[in-house]
Amino acid sequence: MPFFALLLLLTGAVQAHYRFSKLIINGTPEPHEWISIRQIKNFQTNSGVISVTSPDIRSFQNRVGCSTATSAACEEPGFVAISAITHFGSVQFYMAKVASISAQGSPLGSGVETWPAYQNSSVSFTVAKNTPSGKYLVRVESIALHQAQSVGGAQMYLSYAQVEVMGGGNGHSGLLVAFPGANNANDPGLRWSYYPIATSYTAPGPKIWDGN
Structure with missing residues (x-):
């Protein structure tokens, strides 16, 4: 299924895993988990996906069926993280019609100054006003970089909502x-250097859709 990139946030690391379920x-926020978000395989473990070529990077689904939420163009839907986003890295959003990413960051460290979504319990994006009406799968992908010194160390935490x-x-x-296919395990955005200290960061994935 083709997706286009929506928005990118930057997160910042503790030691717990998490899932996006509301x-x-x-x-x-929805009153409980898995209403408009398809239940994913980490609903008990909160573990991430580590291979960008695994079928799990596509949907990571444990159960497909769920309700469909409605959102007006220009509104800001979001995802609740259970628990908070406790690993630094980028957070990206994609939409696929049943399609936009922006990036911000630098100077680079492992704290909130570089990754504003760090320790937040939710992340959101704005639906561009020119997004065509219709039903979409909305993908959130949080890329944890705390163990990404070598290829294959990044952890992807993702969910899909029906909107x-x-x-x-x-x-x-x-x-x-x-x-799979949007990212390569060797992408610079899936690597993190503690030494020498990184001075720039380019998020993986496609260019950002400007809404036109």
Whole structure:
């Protein structure tokens, strides 16, 4: 399924794993887990996916069926992390019609100054006003870099929500990607250097859709 990239946040590390299991619509989290988010395989362990070529990087699903939430264009849907995002790294969002990423960061360390989503319990993005109306799978992907000194050390924490965009526009993104395939294990954005200290960071994945 083709996805386009939406928005990228940067997170910042403790020692616990996490999962994204509640959707936020109109500023309100869903009352319990797995309502509009498809239940994923780490619903008990909170463990991440470590191989970008594994079928789990595509959907990581334990159960497919769930409800579909609605969101107007320009609103800010989000995902609740159970527990908080406790590993530093980037957080990215993708949408696939049943498609936008932005990046920010630097100077680089392993704290909140570099990764603003660090220790947050939720992350969100803005649905571009030109996103066409319709039903979408919305993917959140948190890339933990605390063990990414070598290839294959990054951990991906991901979930998919079912969202229907209302009142959208006529935008079109040609920046489509598929999973597996969007990332390569050797991508600089899946590596982290404690020494020498990193001075720049380029998130993996496609270019950011500007909403037009």
